[in-house]
Amino acid sequence: MKVLSKGCVYGLRALLYIVSEKPREEYVNIREISEELDISFHFLTKTFQSLTQKGILRSYRGPNGGVTLDRPPEEVSLAEIILTLEGEDFFDKCLLGLAGCGQAAPCPAHEFWIAHKAELRAEFERTSLADMGRKINKEKLRLGP
Amino acid sequence: MKVLSKGCVYGLRALLYIVSEKPREEYVNIREISEELDISFHFLTKTFQSLTQKGILRSYRGPNGGVTLDRPPEEVSLAEIILTLEGEDFFDKCLLGLAGCGQAAPCPAHEFWIAHKAELRAEFERTSLADMGRKINKEKLRLGP
């Protein structure tokens, strides 16, 4: 049950690194993060662009530039990060992948699947970056899959 | 949030077709199912092999051969079908895809993710093929994604 794409996981790990290792408001060099977490620099760069556009990160170009959280980590939910990196329709998919599935023509799994997705979304909404940062296991952040 | 592979979805749709359209114990021609549901015959064939090996389906070769449910649909859970077609480790994966994540070295999402997977699994366990068959929307079964 692979739920998140690699890009999304990279983004999450990187955000957790920033939250747990760096002072708030300090611009962190992307190259440093990529080396520290063993993630391709250019790939991470792309992921960060989406997070910057969404207002989760703030960026600064030029020497000593980098990225930093644009808001306190308490105000960034896991849901927002995932929706940004996986697409806003993340929670809208039918379990059986049927395009026409919906209130009007529900698939046999529609009812319970919709309830289940709502629960999951709520859980993701109430989990903030700060919450996750607190639970972090620093050694593990850098270990890939 | 794509959770199931196409093979798994095909298998489910095909099982639902058998349950809802055919008398119990009657061998159904695989080619017929593949044409009726617009699924590649050979692909479906492979999927059915797994279901047969698992004892969900029973098969019969030769003229008028085919597949039929090996057990009453009340006794086949959605969980069993999914575990068969997606692999037995379906519910064991870390949200962040970290190989080392577990009780000993939990990732920041470990706790709630494990609870969530358990719930989902329970839901899948108590949903039977018969339950789903009852909710079926015949036209929709054949529409692809």
Add this chain to the structure above:
DNA sequence: CAATTTTAAGATAAAATAGTATGAAATCTT
């Protein structure tokens, strides 16, 4: 024995995902 139908394994193709390359724009240092 000939026709039919599932089983099985391997090759091929298509799609999705991941990663790379390049150059432009912004900012800093001198």
Add this chain to the structure above:
DNA sequence: AAGATTTCATACTATTTTATCTTAAAATTG
């Protein structure tokens, strides 16, 4: 102002996964 640094943006390539097709074998029927 010039040159260095660093993010931004887009386009391209490679890899992996998923899906499909090909071929041939085994079982069953008539």
